Amino acid sequence: MKKPSFPFSFEEYLKEAEAFHGFAAPGLLVGGYMVNKAIKHFPAGALYEALCETSKCLPDAIQLLTPCTIGNGRLRVISLGRFALSLFDKDTGVGIRVSPNPAKVESWPELNAWYTKLKTKHEQDLNLLISQMKQAGEEILEQRPIRIKPEVYGKISRGPMALCPGCGETYPAAAGSSCLACQGESPYVA
């Protein structure tokens, strides 16, 4: 759905979100409006990249609605815990940041309870929440121009690979004489 999605059909997006994410999570819905707003900043065909300030839900809205994914390196997730995203020119880092405006969110009680986490997932009235999200749409959002720090958006080549004497697998030689896992960063119980 990536190409024909703008202006996007909310119902079609709900279906896509459900298939990809497992369920049509509220964060994905607001995220849809956020991506939709940010993307307008760029002419069709522009090569933008994305930065997401939370790992919860929002990265999937970006992956569903833009060409930016974790695996292709065009989406960076920096876990700051803020529900915000930026799209930016890949060469200059200049772009737009979109986030909910807390003051505007406040006038939608169920939406506000979700945004401020006043209610747990089980206390939420999901139908009411989705209905308020649809009614509010982009109204509750704000945007501001941003420039990403070069050290954040710059791409660094991994350089040559080597065979790790510990595990026998290839790894970026720049990591040292063995791979990071064999240097102690393994996520596995020995």
Add this chain to the structure above:
Amino acid sequence: MKKPSFPFSFEEYLKEAEAFHGFAAPGLLVGGYMVNKAIKHFPAGALYEALCETSKCLPDAIQLLTPCTIGNGRLRVISLGRFALSLFDKDTGVGIRVSPNPAKVESWPELNAWYTKLKTKHEQDLNLLISQMKQAGEEILEQRPIRIKPEVYGKISRGPMALCPGCGETYPAAAGSSCLACQGESPYVA
């Protein structure tokens, strides 16, 4: 395609990979076989999660072929630079790790040049590479049982949210008296 994908059709997967990732990258193709192999370890309907040891390409194979995504928290990416993935039981951390076996890869010259990065992207013969990947399929892969460290697979609730006095946005209160961005971790030029 997530549900009906196993055993997966390589051609259908190529199309999905292209739509999601932007192009049918070699890493996504090998990644498809890797996911296919790992997933057989679990009975249908099992609630597994995923760990990916590289941020390059492979996370997208996982996101396309399993219910695990970055945004729903069921996929963790730990950038160790090893082309490997694990699927594991979400409650015990017990599961299976799949990776290419360097000795087996060696008998496929173009595949080996890709895996060991002996050739740059521009030097690769993409048709030959894909053809070798298809012929080799799961033959070049190895698997071993693993257990993820509890501190890696355990989920920590963010706890209550607060309004940041710096930026005015909500953030996890546990971060301190202001959000991490206002504490100096902002990715934006001031």
